[in-house]
Amino acid sequence: MNSIKPSPTFAMVAKAAAMMAEGKDVVSLSAGEPDYDTPQWIKEAATQAMANGQTKYTQVGGTVALKQAIAEKLQKDNGLIYTPEQIMASTGGKQVIFNALMATVSAGDEVIIPAPYWVSYPDIVCLLEGIPVFITCSIENQFKLQAEQLAKAITPKTKWLILNSPxxxxxxxxxxDELHSLAEVLRDHPHVNILTDDIYEYLVYDGKIFTNILNVAPDLADRTLVVNGVSKAYSMTGWRIGYGADPSTLFKP
Ligand SMILES: Cc1ncc(COP(=O)(O)O)c(C=O)c1O
Known part of the structure; x- marks a missing residue:
């Protein structure tokens, strides 16, 4: 526990709240949180579910109906085919990432994290006594990982590459095209798993199109964990619902 530090994001959230309490006009760019409320139809569905008595323990990985809905979403929005058994819902994308790394990273294992990065990735790796391997992505490359950089960073100890797009x-x-180049490198290193964190999938602007690496390299599916959730897409950060999809037996008992 001593190897990790409190989330700088939440330190900034607290600071912004304190400044607002002092009456200052603050635009907080700290937590990745939409500035609108959870849509009314979602709140109504939740209220209805509670009224129907859906307030008890569920299966650990999510109800069958939820996993079915996630499978339909992955197929409809992303063209990715998973069965409900290959999906696990959890308390946010962060929990999914934690669980996946917890289950697979041993002391000394390396996890490649393109920088700049979401602050939680390295702390999760450090908590597990893994080694975060940062690759600095330059402004000239729009902060995106280049295939040559990836090829250089991979070692026999590399366990995961974390990709986060947007x-x-x-x-x-x-x-x-960019994902295609990264996939070419990954094909040469079958021991490297890929964690694709798609949580900001719908926050794309300027005509950009969200693509998952599996759309261009379906052959990598067996070692790819797709992570997503409802926090950012539907402004449901406090609801704590995320999910992971993975066809392999890596995360199964
Ligand atoms: C890049 C990234 N991934 C995952 C998450 C986790 O989101 P949640 O746990 O709310 O699903 C966040 C939240 O800030 C994030 O910024």
Whole structure:
């Protein structure tokens, strides 16, 4: 526990709240949180579910109906085919990432994290005594990881590459071509798993199109964990619902 530090994001959230309490006009760019409320139809569905008595323990990985709905979403929005058994819902995308790394990273294992990065990734890796391997992505490359950089960073100890597009904090979106180049490198290193954090999928601007690496490299599916959730897409950050999809047996008992 001593190897990790409190989330700088939440330190900034607290600071912004304190400044607002002093009456200052603050635009907080700290937490990745939409500035509108959860849509009314979602709140009504939740109220109805509570009224129907859906307030008890569920299956650990989410109800069958929820997993079915996630499978339909992945197929409809992303062209990715998963069965409900290959999906696990959890208390936010962060929990999914934590669980996946917890289950697979041993002391000394390396996890490649393109920088700038979401602050939670390295702390999760450090908590597990893994080694975060940062690759600095330059402004000239729009803060995106280049294939040559990836090839250089991979070692026999590399366990995961974390890909986050659209990215927190840069907002950069990887194109299909860019993902294709990264996939070429990954094909040469079958021991590297890919965690694709798609949580900002719908926050794309300027005509950019969200693409998952599996759209251009379906052959990598067996070692790819797709992470997503409702926090950013539907302004449901406090609801704590995220999910992971993975066809392999890596995360199964
Ligand atoms: C890049 C990234 N991934 C995952 C998450 C986790 O979101 P949640 O746990 O709310 O699903 C966040 C939240 O800030 C994020 O910025």
């Amino acid at each position: 990215s927190n904090p840069t907002g950069c979106v990887y194109s299909a």
